[in-house]
Amino acid sequence: MFGTSGIRGPVGETVTADLALHIGQAVAVEADRAVVGRDARVTGDVLADALSVGLRECGTDVIRVGVAATPTIARSVEWFGADVGVAITASHNPAADNGIKLWNESGQAFSPTQNERIERRLDNDDSARATWDSFGSESTDRSAVERHVSAITDEFDSMTGLNAVVDLGNGTGRVTVDALYELGATVNTLDAQPDGTFPARKSEPNAETLTTLQRTVPALDADFGIAHDGDSDRMVAVSDTGEYVPGDVLLALFARDAVSPGDSVAVPVDTSLLVADVVASAGGTVVYTPVGDVYIAEAVSQSGFVFGGEPSGAWIWPDQTLAPDANYAALRLADLIRREGPLSEQVADIAASRYTTRRLSLPVDDKASAMRAIDGLLSAKYDDIDTTDGVRVDTDDGWLLVRASGTEPLVRVTAEARQESKADALLEEVTSLIEKEEITT
Numbered sequence: 349m350f351g352t353s354g355i356r357g358p359v360g361e362t363v364t365a366d367l368a369l370h371i372g373q374a375v376a377v378e379a380d381r382a383v384v385g386r387d388a389r390v391t392g393d394v395l396a397d398a399l400s401v402g403l404r405e406c407g408t409d410v411i412r413v414g415v416a417a418t419p420t421i422a423r424s425v426e427w428f429g430a431d432v433g434v435a436i437t438a439s440h441n442p443a444a445d446n447g448i449k450l451w452n453e454s455g456q457a458f459s460p461t462q463n464e465r466i467e468r469r470l471d472n473d474d475s476a477r478a479t480w481d482s483f484g485s486e487s488t489d490r491s492a493v494e495r496h497v498s499a500i501t502d503e504f505d506s507m508t509g510l511n512a513v514v515d516l517g518n519g520t521g522r523v524t525v526d527a528l529y530e531l532g533a534t535v536n537t538l539d540a541q542p543d544g545t546f547p548a549r550k551s552e553p554n555a556e557t558l559t560t561l562q563r564t565v566p567a568l569d570a571d572f573g574i575a576h577d578g579d580s581d582r583m584v585a586v587s588d589t590g591e592y593v594p595g596d597v598l599l600a601l602f603a604r605d606a607v608s609p610g611d612s613v614a615v616p617v618d619t620s621l622l623v624a625d626v627v628a629s630a631g632g633t634v635v636y637t638p639v640g641d642v643y644i645a646e647a648v649s650q651s652g653f654v655f656g657g658e659p660s661g662a663w664i665w666p667d668q669t670l671a672p673d674a675n676y677a678a679l680r681l682a683d684l685i686r687r688e689g690p691l692s693e694q695v696a697d698i699a700a701s702r703y704t705t706r707r708l709s710l711p712v713d714d715k716a717s718a719m720r721a722i723d724g725l726l727s728a729k730y731d732d733i734d735t736t737d738g739v740r741v742d743t744d745d746g747w748l749l750v751r752a753s754g755t756e757p758l759v760r761v762t763a764e765a766r767q768e769s770k771a772d773a774l775l776e777e778v779t780s781l782i783e784k785e786e787i788t789t
Contacts, residue, residue: 349470350463351754352640354449356438359391363446365398368436371448372402373475374466376484379403379431385413385421385492386436387520387579389544391446395436399448400486407478409485413492415542417520417580420496422451422671427495440552440577443545456645456670497526500676503668504683508532512682513573513586515561517551518543521576523675524583528682536568544578551578553661555592558584566590572691574678581641582661583674585681587692595659596620597698600627602663602677605684606655607632614647614656616640617737618749621764622703638737639751645670704771705764708779710788712759715752719759721787722750729781741778745770748778759788 349355355371357363375382382403386392392415400410411428413421418435425433433451441447450458450466458466469475478484500523507528514525515538522542528535538561539548549557553575565573565586573586585593600623603613609631615623616639624634635653637643641664644656648666657663662672665680685691712718719738726739734740738751746765753760761782763774782788 349467350460352460352638352642353439354447354457354463356441356445356447358444359446363395363448365394368395368398368448369402370470370475371466372399372434373406373477374469375432375434375450376403376406376408377469377475379408381409381411381428381430383411383413383421383424383428383430383433384436385416385424385434387418387438387544388415388518388542389438389443389446389578392436392544395446395448399434399436404484404486405477406475407482407484410487412486412488414488414490415520416492417496417523417675418449419581419669419671419673419675420492420523422455422457423496423499423669423673424492425451425453426455427492428489435579437579439579439581442551451671454649454670456649457642459642459646493523496523496675497530500668500673500679501527501530503676504531504679505686506532507682507686510534510682510686511568511570512536513538513561513565513568513570514540514678515553515558515573515575516540517553517576517578518546518548519551519576519578519580521580521675523580524574524576524678527675527679531679533682536564536570538564546578553577553582553584558586558592561586562590562592571685572681574681576674577661580674581672583663583677583681584661585691587695588690589692591692591695593691593695595661596622597695598681599623599657599659600698601684601694602657602680603627603632603655604630605680606665608654610652611654612652614644614653616644616658617734617740618751618762619659620703620705621746621766622698626698636734636736636740641672645672702766703764704766704768705762706771706775707760707762708775709753709758709760710779710782712757712787713789715757715759718787719750719752721785722759722782725781725785726750726778743774746774748774750778750782
């Protein structure tokens, strides 16, 4: 039921008010007080109402923060002295979807173990209803957004002179706009009116969906562009020249800025070699995690970690919060441009063109058995094997990763090297090995 980003899916099928009610009842077992908020999706109010009913029926007090960014909701757990936070959101999914994501007081998303406990309670209907005179209360507090703006602006110097374009995609990323404005930047917005049907563009911000932002930044002579997804837990960027900044490049820039000698950075196993090279040149170490921001958060909660991120646009600075906070990330990027100069020049300095990535997908009948067989094959052939998430092999020339698709009967193969010929050779080597053993269909 729970994926690495909570529960998501089509409303009326995967996600229903009945499900929200029962999750509220299951969560109440370990929460005396809960914060509940939602993104701008049109189904969010009904699901939030149902979840609140489930919590209160089992004796948990509920604080409703209204429509807010997911990082705002995650931070609010500590601000309001709650035990748990619940965000009604499907993040960057289409408008027809919605979902539920749970947060700890630390700002960290519920771990797989915590989610499994909730699932067991749902399966066993193991939730104690409160007596008629012990139902939880419900109150509304809309100060969370203002508190979020204050919390992140306090971390930065004046940004007077910077010119930014912020594409909110009709989502809940207004904190970024307000924070930049408070710091003195000139802020231009695109599609800033919250609208859960996402009429302006698809909720997921990427090179294909941000063509308007890419045209607008140079047209307004702006220094950079920022784009968020529907719940503002992702942030991606466009340079002053209107070029979309690839996720691995932005990850490398953030990591280089955060790292001092001896520090560690957490990234998922499918991250470009670029990041490891940049971090190593700054005296730091890259640690690989499974794909998913919950695993990044778990890693950076440990001593010695200063930053963690995913190329998809989730960024975590553990001294701030263990939630991916795209609003704070936007300010970090603005401050980096203020200190180090044009984003286009910083991107060019990273020189991502030195790296070549190749990807393909192979059909299989049974993903689990296929991955067991592939693990055995690659372990027998290569020395440096990492099975954190799939099977990753590091070689002198680059790396390759074989990982099962989360949604389709496929295994995905990724190979990357500093030279194009080496990337092609790595991909050919591993796919030939897999096909020879007739693992694929």
